[in-house]
Amino acid sequence: MNLIKFLDEFTTESLNKKGASRRDAFNTLSSLGKKAAIAAVPFGMAAGANKAKAATMYQENDVVGALQLALTLEYLEAEFYMKALDSGVLGNSPRAEAIYQQISKxxxxxxxxxxxxxGSNSVDSPEFDFTVQGTFDPFMEDANTTQETAYAQLLALAQAFEDTGVRAYxxxxxxxxxxxxxxxxxxxxHSVEARHTSEIRRLRGLDGWITLAERGMGMPEATQPVYNGEDNLMxxxxxxxxxxxxxxxxxxxxSQAYDEILTGDEATTIASLFIVE
Amino acid sequence: MKNKNVKVENFVSKKGNKRRQFLKMSGLAIAGSGLILSCSDDDDFTEPAPEPDPDTFDLGGGDLGVLNYAYALEQLEADFYTKVVNGSYWSGAAMEEKQILEDLYNHEVNHREFFKAALNANFDAEVVLPESLEFDFSSVDFSDRDSVLETAQLLEDTGVKAYNGAGKIIETAAYLVIAGKIVSVEARHAAAIRSIRGNDMNDFKLFAGDDIVDEATGLDGAEDPSVIINAAGGFIVTPFTANELP
Structure with missing residues (x-):
């Protein structure tokens, strides 16, 4: 029922009506604090600006562009979990394997x-490189990589992807x-992505929630952009x-009690690390 | 999902019959006013819709209604965790569970205080939900681990559905974003509590189990305020209505 309702929203007319929405969103932002001064909130995709690799694929229509970004992030996650389950790296941990199966589904x-x-506005899946040009080996494709190392990277990447997904949506x-x-x-x-990340974080021995802008124990420094700004208290x-x-x-x-957003550009930049041109 | 709901219903109704009846009545009032709107010329009513009670607080509509609604839910959660951290299960709990429940207490009290501040900064005092709603947790045994964790899971899952369903009623983008900042934390909570319970029973998928996330679509729940208020009714003592919310 949800799906049908969802699809119904995507008639051509309904998509064409959305043109003014970003400006409206910006205007309404200023009405939040009647007495309190409003904090500067970075908001939404800066369409067309700062062309990160994948950004050129997205249409400038707000709703379509937002969903195209979402689809790209979902492609990334879906392929990652599929390869993770195929890799055998999780084989020693029934709990990890069950968690990855559920998330993959x-x-x-x-x-x-x-x-x-x-529909016809769908974007194709980019080609992904989860090793980031050989920096990681989460699927243990290199004979010199130990299972322990691959497992740690597999979990760290999952955490980064899920925390990015929550912020991007x-x-x-x-x-x-x-x-x-x-x-x-x-x-x-969005809330399902949050359930996922809570569990991946706990599997890694962290809290399910993000403290300040800490990426957490064992997370590669390259993942810090996923956590920047999470220390916001305003x-x-x-x-x-x-x-x-x-x-x-x-x-x-x-800071734990509130998750923060990523703009479309920020999310795209993070995802682009894993996208092969 | 069906199983979980049935369980929850039984669980809630065990000791909270009176409360449930009250909330059912207020649910009826909501349905009744909808009927009046849609067929006001129709005099085939067998039961007249109850008159709105001027002494009963109504949450209001639009942004105000959603903020009051969220404030009510956060008061409920904060009151629950306040009782948890003052209960004997918590004081003797294993370190990890103790820390998680203390975190949840802090987060929910913070959310409650945020809505109080946001409402009072933006709306006149007489339309802001009173700050000390009364709740009845007599159905919960705060000395019992299962009782506490089961209720925590119910409240967190309900919070997620509530925020997901309320998003569409919000008119101001900044409020929507803040609701988004909170709902993902509620979902993190729900998953953590479910994870603890799941590990107990070797069900490692319970954090986002098929009982709560639709298998076919991968979607979490989303419910209208009337459904949520009805479901939480077993815990709510102070009467209020939501006549202007769906």
Whole structure:
């Protein structure tokens, strides 16, 4: 039922009506704080600007562009989990294997859902390089890589992809809010990505939530852009560590309680690391 | 999903019958006002819709309604975790579980205080939901691990569905983004609690189990406020209505 409703939103007319939505989103941003000063919130995709590798594929229509970005990220995740399960690297951990199977099932479903929704506006899957030109070997393709190393990289990459997915979907919310059906579906994917990352993080021995801008123990420095900005404490113009009458909230707990967005450009830049031109 | 719902219903109704009845009535009031709107010339009613009670707080509509609604849900969650961290299960819990529940307590109290601040900064006091809603957690045994974790899972999963369903009602992009910042944290919570429970029973997929994430679409739940308020009714003592929300 969700799928059909979702597809119904994608008539040509409904897509053509969305032109003004980004400007509207920017205008309404300023109405949040009647008394409180508004924090500067980076927002949405800067269409056409800063052409990162994959960005040129996306249309400038807000809803279509947002879904094309989402589809690209889902392609990345779906292929990653499929290869992870095929690699045998998870073979020693029934828990890890079960977790990857469940996530893989969801990412495949997200790809199919978004392809169906986009129809002829669907983008093709890029060619991915999960080794980042030989920096990583998560699938243990090189005989010199130990299973332990491959396993650690496989988990670290999953965490980076899932935390990126959560932030990227959130960053597109304003671009799809003109279309209630698309928005609801995007939110329903977004929270599943958050469930995934919570579990991957816990599998890695971390908390399910992000503290300040910490990428967490054992995460390669290259993944830091996924976490930059997560230490933000200003929500709607309010410093959330100062709220309430009781003992003050720590900055750590206050940052954990809110996930932050990535703009389309930021998400694209992160994904581009793994995309072969 | 079916199984989980049935279980939850039984669980909630065990001791909360009175509350459930109240909330069912308010659910009826919501359905009733919808009928009036859609067929006001139709006099085939067998039961007249109840008059709105001027003494009962209504959440309102649009952004105000959604913020009040979120404030009510965060009050519910914060009250629950306040009782958890003051209960005997928590004080004797294993370190990991203790830390997780303390984190959840901090996050939910922060969310509650955020909505209080945001509402009072942007709306007149008389349309802001009162800050001390009363809740009934007599159905929860705070000395019992299973009871606490099962309720935590129910509340977090419900929070996710609630925010996912409320997004479309939000009119202002900045509020939508903040709701997004919160809902993903609720989903992280839900998965962590489910993960603990799943590991107990060797069900390593429970963090995003087929009972909560649709297998065919990979989608989480999304429910309208009327559905959520009805489902949470077993815990809610202070009456309020949501006549202007779907």
């Amino acid at each position: 969801h990412e495949d479903a997200h790809v199919a859902l978004l392809q169906g929704a986009l 959130k960053g597109q919310a304003g671009n799809v809010m003109t279309d209630a059906g698309v928005l609801t579906t995007a939110l329903q994917i 929500q709607g113009g309010v410093d959330v560590s100062t709220l309430g009458n009781g003992e003050p909230f720590t900055a750590e707990a206050s």
